[in-house]
Amino acid sequence: MSRVTPATDTVWTTEDARVPGLTLRLRKAGAGAAMLVLGHDIGTLERLPFYDALARQFSVYVPSHPGYDGSERPGWMRGVRDVAVAYQQLLASAGVNNVALVGLGFGGWIAAEMATMSPQAFRRLVLVGAMGVKPVRGEILDQALMSYIDYVRAGFEDQGAFDRLFGADPPTTLLEQWDLNREMTFRIAWKPYMYNPTLPHLLGGVRAPALVVWGRGDKIVPLECGEAYARMLPQSRLAVVEQSGHFVDMERPEALARLITEFVAQS
Helix, strand or coil: CCCCCCCCCCCCEEEEEEECCEEEEEEEECCCCEEEEECCCCCCCCCCHHHHHHHCCCEEEEECCCCCCCCCCCCCCCCHHHHHHHHHHHHHHHCCCCEEEEEECHHHHHHHHHHHHCCCCEEEEEEECCCECCCCCCCCCCHHHCCHHHHHHHCCCCHHHHHHHHCCCCCHHHHHHHHHHHHHHHHHHCCCCCECCCHHHHHHHCCCCEEEEEECCCCCCCHHHHHHHHHHCCCEEEEEECCCCCCHHHHCHHHHHHHHHHHHHCC
16 A cells, blocks of 8 residues: 655644634645645544645645534534535635635535535535435445444555554544544434435536545445436546545545645646
8 A cells, every 4th residue: 555654844733713603623734725625524633644745735724523623512513514604604714715625525525515505616626435425225334333443444445554543452532532523423414314315406506626536445435426426516527546445535645645636736
């Protein structure tokens, strides 16, 4: 498996960003065109080679979702479209425009909702293993039926990649955070579980060119969902990454960063 070495000269900053109704934890690095990266339902580590690779080319913004990884948990929030609105407000309050929008897994669902709300607002849209669309033949893996450790492990084709990132026996603090993140996921994405029945009817209005990326071995969101996104988004193509499960950003960071960089750089 190819690996990306973290850029030692990449400096990340963390701030509390206030938007109406809540405060978000926001990480930033890099220079160049703006890129908003929305992460997984398990949350994210502070530093990943994937983020560093993108920050060499772009001004990268990585927020923690409301109720995840240190962001405020708003009691009023009940749906994924609420999260999408919060991120629209984050971009507006920061004065960031002409954004490339990248969504990973659960963050891909949020990104798809954002793109339907503002069809011409985003320069490029990238969905990686995105939830949000109901599969016809398979199922989105139900994390309520397993431990949060087993759920995260299910996202990796190479279990060695899990061990290198989180440790073969992850620390208690990380396990507690996974549990809290799961609780928030159930609050906003439980009924129906991990999809929005109205989303397929809205995707046809998205005007941003889109890249849909899927890990060949994704056991959390079946590849048929990626094929569906690629059909429903008017200007899109599907790229399948070999030797990867659901967490392509962690298992094949170099391959994914290269796909995204080349796609976003296109005129």
